[in-house]
Amino acid sequence: MKDLYLSDISPKDKPWDKKRAQTDLIQEIYRNTEFHPKFEQMSGCGQELVFALVADDLGEVSFKLQSARFCRVRHCPQCQWRRSLKLVGRFLKALPNIQGDYPTARFIFLTLTVKNPRTEDLRETLEWMNKAWTRVTQRKQFPALGWIKSVEVTCSKSEPGMSHPHFHVLIMVPAGYFGSAGGYLSQDKWVELWRKSLRVEYQPSVHVRSVKPKKGSEMSAAIVETLKYGVKPEEAINDPLWLLELTRQLHNTRAIAVGGVLRRYLSEEEPQDLININEQEDEAEPVTEEKFKFGWRQQVKRYVYKKPVEQLEQETNS
Ligand SMILES: [Zn+2]
Numbered sequence: 344m345k346d347l348y349l350s351d352i353s354p355k356d357k358p359w360d361k362k363r364a365q366t367d368l369i370q371e372i373y374r375n376t377e378f379h380p381k382f383e384q385m386s387g388c389g390q391e392l393v394f395a396l397v398a399d400d401l402g403e404v405s406f407k408l409q410s411a412r413f414c415r416v417r418h419c420p421q422c423q424w425r426r427s428l429k430l431v432g433r434f435l436k437a438l439p440n441i442q443g444d445y446p447t448a449r450f451i452f453l454t455l456t457v458k459n460p461r462t463e464d465l466r467e468t469l470e471w472m473n474k475a476w477t478r479v480t481q482r483k484q485f486p487a488l489g490w491i492k493s494v495e496v497t498c499s500k501s502e503p504g505m506s507h508p509h510f511h512v513l514i515m516v517p518a519g520y521f522g523s524a525g526g527y528l529s530q531d532k533w534v535e536l537w538r539k540s541l542r543v544e545y546q547p548s549v550h551v552r553s554v555k556p557k558k559g560s561e562m563s564a565a566i567v568e569t570l571k572y573g574v575k576p577e578e579a580i581n582d583p584l585w586l587l588e589l590t591r592q593l594h595n596t597r598a599i600a601v602g603g604v605l606r607r608y609l610s611e612e613e614p615q616d617l618i619n620i621n622e623q624e625d626e627a628e629p630v631t632e633e634k635f636k637f638g639w640r641q642q643v644k645r646y647v648y649k650k651p652v653e654q655l656e657q658e659t660n661s
Contacts, residue, residue: 346647346648347647347648348645348646348647348648349392349637349645349646349647349648350645350646352406352648353394353405353406355405355406356394356406356646358424359389359392359421359646360644360645360646362420362421362424362576363388363389363421363639363644363646364644365420365421365576365577365580366385366388366389366419366420366421366422367641367644368580369385369418369419369420369576369579369580369586370382370385370386370419372579372580372583372586372587373385373587373590376587378587378590381414381416381590384414384415384416384419385414385416385419387412387414388412388413388414388416388419388421388422389411389412389413389421389639390412390638390639391411391412391636391637391638391639391649392408392411392636392637392646393408393409393410393411393634393635393636393637394406394407394408394409394634394635394636394637395407395409395629395631395633395634395635396629396630396631396633396635397627397628397629397630398627398628398630399627404630406635407627407629408618408619409618409634410618411617411618413425413617415617417590417593418574418576418579418586418589418590420572420576422617423572423573423574423576424572425617425620426572426613426614426617427567427570427571427572428620428621429614429616429617429620430570430599430614431563431566431567431570432620432621433609433610433614434491434566434570434609435563435566437608437609438562438566440608441515441605441608445488445515445604447517447518448488448515448516448517448518449515449516449517449518449520449521449553449554450513450514450515450516450553450554450562450565451513451514451516451551451552451553451554452511452512452513452514452551452552452553452554452565452568452569453510453511453512453513453514453533453549453550453551453552454509454510454511454512454549454550455472455476455509455510455512455537455547455549456507456508456509456510456547456548456549457472457508457509457541457543457547458543458545458547459499459502459505459506459507460505460506460508461504461505461506462498462504462505462506462585462588462589462592463504463588463592465496465506465508465588465589465592465593466592466593466596468508469494469508469592469593469596471541472508472510472541473597473600475537475540475541475542476492476510476512476540478539478540479536479537479540480602480603482536482540484526484528484532484536485536486514486516486517486520486525486526486527486528487514487515487516487602487603488515488516488517488603488604488605489514489515489601489602489603489604489605489606490512490513490514490515490601490602490603490605491512491513491569491570491599491600491601491602491605491609492510492511492512492513492569492599492600492601492602493510493511493512493569493570493571493573493598493599493600494508494509494510494573494596494597494598495508495509495510495511495571495573495574496508496509496573496574496589496593497509497574497575497578498578498582498585506585506589511568511569512569513554513565513566513569515603515604515605521553528551530549530550530551533549533551534546534547534548534549537549552565570599573593573598574586574589574593597611599611635648636648636649637649
């Protein structure tokens, strides 16, 4: 029988191949370094995926992950991808409740940066940025009812040895914020607020964008942007030394923080369950008892269908 690949049978599950292939590359960077245990953990990550068939409301049948073992190493691309999906899923699940309790609230999306530090100074820089963020939230001009913040670090292409840490913050503001007496902050005022809180002389770069309240797609895009993984796997793969230093610097630092009223709806805890990520899917009942097992085949960078053991036995006996 010809090999059957997951991405051919279920095109929506294509990302698994890409993510697991990236995990292969990152784990190799950790091999025989101080992070060798991460190499070992990552080697076992998602080697086998077991799916059930579920049907949606319209009767459309698709694969739903039933079991898998994930390594949970912070920079494992496969785990990061699952984690990000999970966090987005959590937020989207909470959103109707938030909007129910604050029907007129609006959201703005903020990106806060600082002058690029040396990668070796990243830990210290992030501590300082976090302190500055706390100061921002304590100022009386700060308009938020609630916020959720994530840390992203990219490598600086033009300056070797330097990194570009920044915060993405999704801020919920009262409806009146955009009105005349609502305390609206222009881009310049945000820069000033961030500059004072950082206690620096230069003008740090700040991007502000309001999220169209009626546009569900814009809201989801802003949520995805906020909760996407903090380090791009492609960058880490391209620059092994950068990844190793980053791993040292980011060790035990927090990736996500939630403040204000959003704390009532969202947890900043690391998701433990990386299997069930989609509410709708999770409630769907499997349409058959049968489970579909796929194994990672490193040589071709694809998940391949594994025949159930019983079937193999039958074939060898016949
Ligand atoms: Zn993993």
